[in-house]
Every structure is written in C-alpha cells, then in structure tokens.
Amino acid sequence: MCGIIGYVGNEKANNILIDGLLALEYRGYDSAGIATLENGIISVMKDKGRVKNILDLDGFDDLESTYGIAHTRWATHGKPCKENSHPHCDNSKTFSVVHNGIIENYNELRNFLTDNGYTFYSETDTEVIPNLIHYYYNQNKNENLSVEDKILKATISATKDLKGSYAIEVISPLIPNTIIVARKDSPLVIGTKEGANHVASDIPALLRYTRDFYLLDDNEFAVITKDDIKFYNQNMENYKKDIKNIEWDAAAAEKNGFEDFMLKEIYEQPNSIRETIGSRLKLNEKCSFDSLNLSKEYLSTINKIYIVACGTAMHAGLVGKNIIEKLCNIPTIVDIASEFRYRDPIIDEKTLCIYVSQSGETADTIAALKLAKSKGAKTIAISNVIGSSITREADYTVYTHAGPEIAVASTKAYTSQVVLFAILGLYFAEILGSSDISTLENLKKDILDLPSKINELLEDTSLIKEFADKFYKEKDMFFLGRGVDYTVALEGSLKLKEISYIHSEAYASGELKHGPIALIEDGIAVISILTDEDLVKKSISNIQEVITRGAKTLVITNQNLDYNNFDYIINIPSTNPLISPILSVVPLQLLAYYISKDKGLDVDKPRNLAKSVTVE
Numbered sequence: 001m002c003g004i005i006g007y008v009g010n011e012k013a014n015n016i017l018i019d020g021l022l023a024l025e026y027r028g029y030d031s032a033g034i035a036t037l038e039n040g041i042i043s044v045m046k047d048k049g050r051v052k053n054i055l056d057l058d059g060f061d062d063l064e065s066t067y068g069i070a071h072t073r074w075a076t077h078g079k080p081c082k083e084n085s086h087p088h089c090d091n092s093k094t095f096s097v098v099h100n101g102i103i104e105n106y107n108e109l110r111n112f113l114t115d116n117g118y119t120f121y122s123e124t125d126t127e128v129i130p131n132l133i134h135y136y137y138n139q140n141k142n143e144n145l146s147v148e149d150k151i152l153k154a155t156i157s158a159t160k161d162l163k164g165s166y167a168i169e170v171i172s173p174l175i176p177n178t179i180i181v182a183r184k185d186s187p188l189v190i191g192t193k194e195g196a197n198h199v200a201s202d203i204p205a206l207l208r209y210t211r212d213f214y215l216l217d218d219n220e221f222a223v224i225t226k227d228d229i230k231f232y233n234q235n236m237e238n239y240k241k242d243i244k245n246i247e248w249d250a251a252a253a254e255k256n257g258f259e260d261f262m263l264k265e266i267y268e269q270p271n272s273i274r275e276t277i278g279s280r281l282k283l284n285e286k287c288s289f290d291s292l293n294l295s296k297e298y299l300s301t302i303n304k305i306y307i308v309a310c311g312t313a314m315h316a317g318l319v320g321k322n323i324i325e326k327l328c329n330i331p332t333i334v335d336i337a338s339e340f341r342y343r344d345p346i347i348d349e350k351t352l353c354i355y356v357s358q359s360g361e362t363a364d365t366i367a368a369l370k371l372a373k374s375k376g377a378k379t380i381a382i383s384n385v386i387g388s389s390i391t392r393e394a395d396y397t398v399y400t401h402a403g404p405e406i407a408v409a410s411t412k413a414y415t416s417q418v419v420l421f422a423i424l425g426l427y428f429a430e431i432l433g434s435s436d437i438s439t440l441e442n443l444k445k446d447i448l449d450l451p452s453k454i455n456e457l458l459e460d461t462s463l464i465k466e467f468a469d470k471f472y473k474e475k476d477m478f479f480l481g482r483g484v485d486y487t488v489a490l491e492g493s494l495k496l497k498e499i500s501y502i503h504s505e506a507y508a509s510g511e512l513k514h515g516p517i518a519l520i521e522d523g524i525a526v527i528s529i530l531t532d533e534d535l536v537k538k539s540i541s542n543i544q545e546v547i548t549r550g551a552k553t554l555v556i557t558n559q560n561l562d563y564n565n566f567d568y569i570i571n572i573p574s575t576n577p578l579i580s581p582i583l584s585v586v587p588l589q590l591l592a593y594y595i596s597k598d599k600g601l602d603v604d605k606p607r608n609l610a611k612s613v614t615v616e
C-alpha cells in the first residue's frame with residue numbers, strides 16, 4: 001500500500017527516485033510523484049497513473065537537486081488524480097511530505113487546521129501532515145533551537161497528533177540536503193553507503209545501492225543527510241542504531257530474462273524451497289530452528305494452536321493446520337486476521353499463535369498478533385522479510401528465506417510457507433514424541449525431494465497452456481478438492497481471480513451439491529485436484545456429477561486414474577499427502593499466469609491490488 005523513496009547524495013536525484021519508485025510500484029500504481037529542491041524552492045512533479053508518466057513531465061530532465069522524496073500511490077482517501085498524488089506541501093510550501101499509511105483522524109485534524117487558517121487542495125488524509133508540521137513549526141519558531149531541531153520538533157509534535165499508520169518523509173528549503181523520516185505501523189528502511197543515503201518502503205528497492213540498512217522502529221525519527229543519519233525518539237533524544245547487513249543479492253530483485261516477476265518466481269520455487277529448508281531439516285537428525293527454542297514442558301501445556309493470516313498466507317496456514325494436527329495431535333484453528341482481531345478469540349497462555357505474512361507488514365495480521373500477546377499467548381511469526389514489523393512484535397520469528405517476492409500474486413512465498421509449516425510440525429512432533437520416527441523420517445525425505453519434483457513439473461507446461469488458451473475468455477470457473485486438495489483449490493481460485501479477473505469459486509467437492517452445483521452449466525470449466533488416495537474415489541464421483549451437467553474438466557492428480565472421461569489431466573509427481581499442495585499448486589499458479597497473459601493483462605500488477613496491505 002503505497003511506496004515511498006528518498007535519496008540524498010552527490011548525484012542528481014530525479015532518476016534515482018524514479019528507479020526506486022519503479023522497484024516499489026508493486027505496492028500501488030494509481031499515481032506517482034517526486035519532490036526535489038530546485039534553486040531553493042520545492043519542486044513537485046506528480047501525475048496520476050504509472051511511475052513512468054513522471055519521466056514525460058515537462059522539466060523532469062532539468063531537475064538538478066541531489067536529494068528528494070518520492071511516492072507511488074495505492075489510493076485510499078480520494079480518487080487517483082494529480083491533486084491527490086503525493087508529495088503534498090503545506091500552504092506556504094515550506095514542507096513537502098510523502099506518506100504511506102492511513103491517518104484515521106484526518107477529518108478532525110483538517111477541521112482544526114482549517115479553523116487555524118489552512119486551506120486544503122486534495123481529498124487525501126496526507127495533506128494534513130505538512131500543514132500540521134507548519135503549524136507546530138510556527139509555534140516553536142522562537143525557541144532557542146537550530147532550524148533542523150525546530151523542524152524535527154515540529155515533525156514529532158505533528159506525528160503525536162496522528163492516529164493511524166504512517167511512514168513519512170519530510171523535506172524543507174529551510175534545511176537543504178536533509179530528509180526527516182518517521183514511522184509508525186508502516187514500513188520504512190534506510191539504506192546507507194559512503195556519500196549517500198536512501199530511504200524506501202522495503203529493502204529490495206535499494207539492493208542495487210547497498211546491503212547495509214537501518215530498520216526504523218515505530219515512533220522513531222531520523223534526520224538524514226548524505227554523510228550522516230541521526231536517530232531520535234519522541235522525546236528528541238538522540239541515539240545510535242545498529243546497521244543490519246542484508247544477504248539478498250540485487251539480482252534477486254530483477255527479472256533475469258523472465259517476462260514477468262510472477263513467472264520468474266514460479267520457476268524459482270525449487271530453489272526458494274531449498275533455502276527454506278536450509279539446515280533446519282536433515283535425515284536422521286532432529287529438526288532445529290536457530291530462532292526457536294521451545295521446550296517439551298512448554299509444548300505439552302499447549303492445548304490449541306491458532307494460525308492467523310490473510311489471503312494466500314492464510315491458505316498456507318490451512319495446509320499447516322493439517323500437518324500440525326496429524327503430526328502433533330494439537331487442535332489447530334486457522335483464522336483470517338481481519339476476523340480474528342475483532343471477535344475476541346478464546347486465547348490464554350496455553351494457546352500458541354502462529355502468524356504468517358510474506359511481507360511482515362500486513363496491518364490486520366500485526367494487529368491480530370498484538371491481540372494474542374496481550375492475552376498471554378506465545379507468538380511465532382513466519383515471514384519472508386527480515387526485520388519486517390511482524391518479526392519485531394512476535395516472541396519468535398522463523399523466516400521463509402524465499403528471497404524477494406515482487407509480483408503482487410504470491411507464489412514462491414506460499415510454497416515456502418507450507419514447507420516451513422511442515423518443518424515446524426516435524427520440530428514440534430520430535431519434541432513432543434507425538435508421531436513415530438519412521439513417519440517423521442519419511443516425511444523429511446519427501447520434503448527434501450520437493451525441489452527436484454517441482455523441477456520435473458516445470459519441464460513441460462504445455463497442457464496447462466493449452467487449457468488456458470482454450471478457456472481464457474470464460475467468465476466463471478470452479479475449483480474443487482477434498483481435504484488438503486480443497487485448501488489448494490482455494491489458493492488456485494484466488495490466484496485466478498486476482499490476476500485474470502475471472503470470477504471463480506473454490507468448493508470442498510462434497511459441498512458442491514448443497515447449493516453451488518446449481519451454477520454448473522454447459523461448457524463451464526471445473527478444475528479439480530486429486531492427490532489424496534483415500535479420497536480419490538469420492539472426488540471422482542463429484543467430478544462425474546459436474547460432467548453430467550456439461551462441465552469441461554481439468555484434473556490435477558498424482559493418482560493412476562484407470563478409467564476417466566476428463567477433458568484434461570495434468571499428472572504431477574507423488575508425495576506425502578500432507579505436503580502435496582506444494583506440488584499441486586504449481587499448475588494452478590501457471591494456469592492463472594497463462595490466462596492473464598492470454599488476456600493481455602499486467603500479470604505482476606493486477607488492478608486494485610497492492611503487494612503489502614498495510615491498511616485495514
């Protein structure tokens with residue numbers, strides 16, 4: 001939800017800011033803008049639509065400033081248009097601000113500022129921020145402080161008035177070559193190298209410049225120049241922070257010859273899964289996590305596990321539930337974070353809560369985690385982003401190590417999350433002694449074999465492409481499965497919706513005749529997943545019911561189906577049913593991808609979506 005970029009150094013800022021925005025465009029692409037200082041005056045260039053539009057604006061190439069701030073927007077308050085684009089300035093053009101997040105009390109603040117003579121030119125919540133800074137700056141104008149400290153003080157005072165979430169950057173002609181930043185509940189990182197400092201909403205956007213980062217915490221402020229970064233708390237006390245060295249390499253955030261990030265990320269799965277496994281799982285050894293040290297005494301007291309997440313991460317949690325219940329015999333509930341946080345869930349110190357978030361910045365998931373902590377539960381975060389907000393809130397973090405995921409539709413993060421659940425399930429079961437050793441060792445072997453099986457799957461994708469080519473103009477599709485295959489049906493349906501804009505429904509196969517079968521009509525595409533030997537006969541009966549009603553069927557299976565009258569069968573390698581989603585999801589990811597391509601859509605940046613949902 002919105003990306004912010006900042007740069008201060010020796011080079012011209014305009015193109016560096018645009019490059020940063022392009023790397024963050026997956027976070028929102030309704031409008032974009034940059035602010036620099038030209039001849040002592042703030043210059044703002046902004047427009048609706050994609051970041052590249054800024055390059056065509058008159059005067060862009062003439063910008064000389066060696067510092068500036070920039071923004072790519074996912075609209076919340078106010079439609080996508082030039083006026084609502086960031087950066088926003090105060091009425092006197094003394095302060096320019098970019099903001100990611102939502103100011104919940106902006107109406108109240110707007111009224112307050114209007115009463116104090118300020119005028120508003122946009123419908124955004126953000127415009128209150130530069131004006132509030134101006135208001136407080138005027139209040140402390142006569143104090144015996146440096147101009148920089150007066151502006152910092154005004155920024156701190158302004159943020160104290162804000163309810164909601166924000167990552168902001170502020171520039172002013174009064175303190176040239178300086179950017180002030182602050183954050184609360186929205187991500188902001190500072191990448192540092194000799195002679196230049198960069199600001200961004202995420203680390204991959206800056207990997208081409210540096211691997212040394214400061215991760216700003218909530219209610220922290222930084223005053224950034226090209227050679228210096230000073231950190232402050234809300235009391236304006238100055239302190240030092242540690243640099244974090246990030247291991248991801250810059251190439252991981254590039255397309256590397258693939259047409260789209262999504263396709264690249266689908267093909268990266270054998271490798272990302274290897275990274276997730278790392279040294280955590282080895283045959284004939286107990287699973288271990290560097291960051292987890294749970295005792296048998298503690299795990300034996302747990303009477304319930306909650307897995308809480310949103311979207312695809314929640315779908316990974318559904319597979320995790322299955323694994324944990326089977327291996328550890330602990331009742332496990334999966335909940336959608338936005339529901340969990342408002343329904344007063346029954347949680348105490350005997351509940352273990354696991355939160356899954358690729359970005360680690362999803363507002364609902366973070367709030368749900370804070371809620372469980374306040375009720376005494378232990379919390380584990382599963383995240384892909386080092387130092388992300390959720391990892392700083394949780395008692396323990398286990399990283400998926402899938403590498404940067406840039407495409408809005410999640411693929412490799414999902415498979416890595418499921419692999420992590422499998423290792424977590426093994427880890428708990430080994431501590432508890434809740435499953436026999438041969439079951440656990442067989443599962444380990446199957447997990448270790450996953451990368452080569454995905455490679456096998458990716459060798460020939462022609463049948464999936466053929467199905468996509470035939471059905472891409474459809475208006476509706478259905479996904480069916482039982483047990484763990486149902487969880488994959490949900491994920492396949494979500495992928496299709498988000499990048500192809502085809503309406504689709506996922507149903508537990510047995511549930512179909514309790515209503516939805518009324519929607520099955522001649523020619524409709526029904527995609528079924530059949531990987532669980534124990535359920536295969538029942539699922540086949542359900543597929544026959546839709547064939548009888550005219551459906552065209554695609555079946556993804558690892559079973560030998562002797563007789564069948566299905567239109568398409570995609571055979572996938574066999575594995576332990578507990579982890580079969582890691583294989584069966586791949587054709588579904590490709591199906592959504594090919595359909596989206598056939599429709600000529602922007603696969604990586606589907607309409608209305610953003611990668612990181614930092615608002616409720």
Ligand code: F6R
Nearest residue numbers: 311312313357358359362409410
């Ligand atoms: C779908 C997708 C979303 C995310 C969801 C949670 O492809 O990517 O459904 O899974 O927004 O995001 P994270 O995992 O970052 O918390």
